[in-house]
Amino acid sequence: MSEKIPLVILTGPTAVGKTKLSIALAKAVDGEIISADSMQVYKHMDIGSAKIKRSEMEGVPHHLIDVLEPFDEFNVVTFQKLCKEAITDIRKRGHIPILTGGTGFYIQAVLYDIDFTENDGDTSYREYLEFLAKEKGAEYLHDMLKQVDPVSAESIHQNNVKRVIRALEFYEQTKGCISEHNEKERQKESPYNFCYFVLNDDRDKLYERIDERVDIMLAEGLEAEVKKLSEMGCSRNLVSMQGLGYKEMLAYLEGEITLEEAVYLIKRDTRHFAKRQITWFKREKEVIWVNKPDFQYDEKAVLDFCMSKIQEKRIL
Numbered sequence: 001m002s003e004k005i006p007l008v009i010l011t012g013p014t015a016v017g018k019t020k021l022s023i024a025l026a027k028a029v030d031g032e033i034i035s036a037d038s039m040q041v042y043k044h045m046d047i048g049s050a051k052i053k054r055s056e057m058e059g060v061p062h063h064l065i066d067v068l069e070p071f072d073e074f075n076v077v078t079f080q081k082l083c084k085e086a087i088t089d090i091r092k093r094g095h096i097p098i099l100t101g102g103t104g105f106y107i108q109a110v111l112y113d114i115d116f117t118e119n120d121g122d123t124s125y126r127e128y129l130e131f132l133a134k135e136k137g138a139e140y141l142h143d144m145l146k147q148v149d150p151v152s153a154e155s156i157h158q159n160n161v162k163r164v165i166r167a168l169e170f171y172e173q174t175k176g177c178i179s180e181h182n183e184k185e186r187q188k189e190s191p192y193n194f195c196y197f198v199l200n201d202d203r204d205k206l207y208e209r210i211d212e213r214v215d216i217m218l219a220e221g222l223e224a225e226v227k228k229l230s231e232m233g234c235s236r237n238l239v240s241m242q243g244l245g246y247k248e249m250l251a252y253l254e255g256e257i258t259l260e261e262a263v264y265l266i267k268r269d270t271r272h273f274a275k276r277q278i279t280w281f282k283r284e285k286e287v288i289w290v291n292k293p294d295f296q297y298d299e300k301a302v303l304d305f306c307m308s309k310i311q312e313k314r315i316l
Helices: 018-028 076-092 106-113 124-136 138-148 152-157 159-173 180-186 204-222 222-231 246-253 259-283 299-312
Strands: 006-011 031-035 094-102 192-200 287-291
Touching: 006 031, 006 106, 018 031, 018 094, 018 299, 031 076, 031 152, 076 106, 094 192, 106 192, 106 259, 124 138, 138 152, 138 159, 138 259, 152 159, 152 180, 152 299, 159 180, 192 299, 204 222, 204 259, 222 246, 246 259
Parallel strands: 006 094, 006 192, 031 094, 192 287
Antiparallel strands: none
């Protein structure tokens, strides 16, 4: 049997402090970072995505950041392909790939090499569902999913129309539930020798940091960033513009809501998103929880703990 590929995963809710720890880990293990973030992949979207700045990288190579235009489609299948290519590339240099970000579904897709069964090329049912979403709204489509696959409906937010459509399309093609398919795929043995860290913090502290981060984004020019994207022709029907911070600022710029309302919505929805992220990671198997309060917020103690687990798994 071929030797398993070493992989370090660092995830956790938004604003928990993954970026800083990922740099420290990369330096400690001679690693390179692959971003598992559905927004940082886009060019011109720096402030709202809390994209790592060049100066913060400290010379550590980063992959899957600034690789697509906001008009490009990005989904889990594309991510899986690009990520596997980056892992191969990093291993050729003898370095350790470190997958960092908060998109749990993307991480799962790579870790267990999930097979996303593509359709047979007939897109008529998908087009019908897209038409229904426009005519009757996201809730109507989500209710359709509840009827055939309640487990998926529970885990997919009704506003994530793309994933709702995919689940309905899967059911139409196979008469099976995508939730069961993905669960079977998750039971597969990973092709990686991995350490899967979930960085976490007390909820109150996390929510405080989220609010603070949104204030910083506004001070750094989030409004101007979204205005520029709008002038480039980026409208709300693009996947990229559905990102937290972008859709709310767009609604403000188009006169639908006040700036105060936009800020309130960004903070509230980011807190809800963080809560959903934690719920997702609690369902994952073989994760190592790294709760910052347990280490008295001592960054060196956190790093030492992670390194001891990496050595235990003989990843280096």
